[in-house]
Amino acid sequence: MVKVTLVQADGSSAVVSVEPGQSLMRAAVLAGVPGIVAECGGQAMCATCHVYVREDHLDALPVMGDEEEEMLEVVASERRPGSRLSCQLVGLADDVVGDVPPSQI
Amino acid sequence: MRVVVVGAGHAGVEFADALRRNGFDGELTLLDEQADQPYQRPPLSKDQLRDPAQQPLPIRGEAFYDAARIELVRGAVVSTIDRAAREVSMGDGRRLRYDTLVLATGSQSPTPPWQVTGPIRRLRTLDDTRWLAPVLRERCRIIVIGAGYVGLEVAAAAGELGCEVLVATRGRRLMSRAVSAPMSSAVLLRHQAKGVAFRFDAVVARVDQPRPGYAAVTLADGSELRADVVLEATGVGPRTRLAREAGLEVSDGVLVDSSLRTSDPAIFAIGDCARMRYGQAHLRLESLPNATDQAHHLANVLTGAAHAFSPAPWFWSSQGKIRLQIAGLSAEDDASFIVGDESDGAFSVLRVRDGRVSCVESLNDIKTHSIARRMLSQNELPVIDAAVDSGLVRSTPRPVLAPPVL
Ligand SMILES: Cc1cc2nc3c(=O)[nH]c(=O)nc-3n(C[C@H](O)[C@H](O)[C@H](O)COP(=O)(O)OP(=O)(O)OC[C@H]3O[C@@H](n4cnc5c(N)ncnc54)[C@H](O)[C@@H]3O)c2cc1C
């Protein structure tokens, strides 16, 4: 189990425990973290589960697949180097800190 | 100031969240007849059928509602609206006053036009999935009536789980309301390759499911199809009884203007149940992105942050390995142009009206879909002759001259 800290635009944050095999999206939604919409339920189809992973944590992430790469082009908030779809973040190697974007829609 | 929302589905929950985020500080109540914590519907016919052990995915986690000061009342069937008193009443006699009422009641299945003995089996709710998932694990024979996206998603999941699957549909092609004929054909071939059988032009006369494990469908031509279970998936209509009985204007959906306001200025409608005036026409969409968009727009309207609503509709369906993504809105008689290789791998169909691309249907072609969606959100799908130059597609679109014969 790893711990992911998700920071909101207003500076508040939540620490989410992610079970092995569980996606960060699912863990964050279940924990009631605001700002993760996840319309498609985790299929890399909607791009509304966007998070910015902080630079010094990028090594802990699984490799990005083609689908995620393409869908990150339609995120509602600006795409940045640490942009990931949280539904595709399964099997984090270590604890991670990320930011929730201002908007998903 | 109290805002009451009837229906805590995708539109209702998303609206409540967006309203709070916009700074609304009054009372906010969500009423839903279902006992379950509001849950996501798309996985019901996809991942959750394949893996019944998976916990349902809530729309928002339990902690969210308290944190956002949203009162969620479950098991509350709203039975009437008293517009003069600005009150809704629930089946158990409870009443609740509102200043603003939002109808987010979603869809419902119409009564099938055929004779029925035994239960009508459908896949609409979490309870339906709880029932169907174990049945599919027993590698049953299943007949799905209707070849819309929910029916096909179930067919794909059932096939993967080792069931014998027959899809029987009235029309001549699948997903005829959602996609072009060439896309229908391509999707059909992929399902057939997985062993799913199809019967087109099937007019159902009766369905018998007198006991578990025995089901029969009788067609109008007299033929009888046997299976262990029959699932009705012929599509849904807007759930409008409350609105109609309250005297609101209703016609294939609760009629709303571009601010999502009904004929009563204190009452709004969003999501599957709403039919919005849009330009000269009316538009009613049954899709999650539409529910979310309208929810956000209404939150903006109510908090004075409204901007003109220009819908940029998109939609997806995943049927096993078939990933279908649609951006834009097409009409039945829009022309079709194909980009890519429809016999294998990824391709898209550009639908074209008056020379301009109206809609892009993509099968496992996320790149084209993502470009189309960005263009659509800027309201700038190109004219077809400029599709390559605009960057929408990489190769010249090929026109489909005649509808392919199935
Ligand atoms: C199995 C399935 C799979 C789907 N897959 C996709 C997909 O892949 N992509 C996609 O875009 N869309 C999909 N959809 C459609 C999508 O779920 C709907 O478009 C969306 O849920 C519409 O949101 P809504 O809030 O308008 O309605 P709903 O989410 O249906 O919510 C309406 C709510 O109102 C409640 N309600 C209604 N009347 C009353 C009353 N009188 N009193 C109290 N409560 C009431 C209902 O209980 C319900 O909870 C799918 C739908 C289903 C059923």
Ligand code: FES
């Ligand atoms: S939940 Fe839809 S892309 Fe992640």
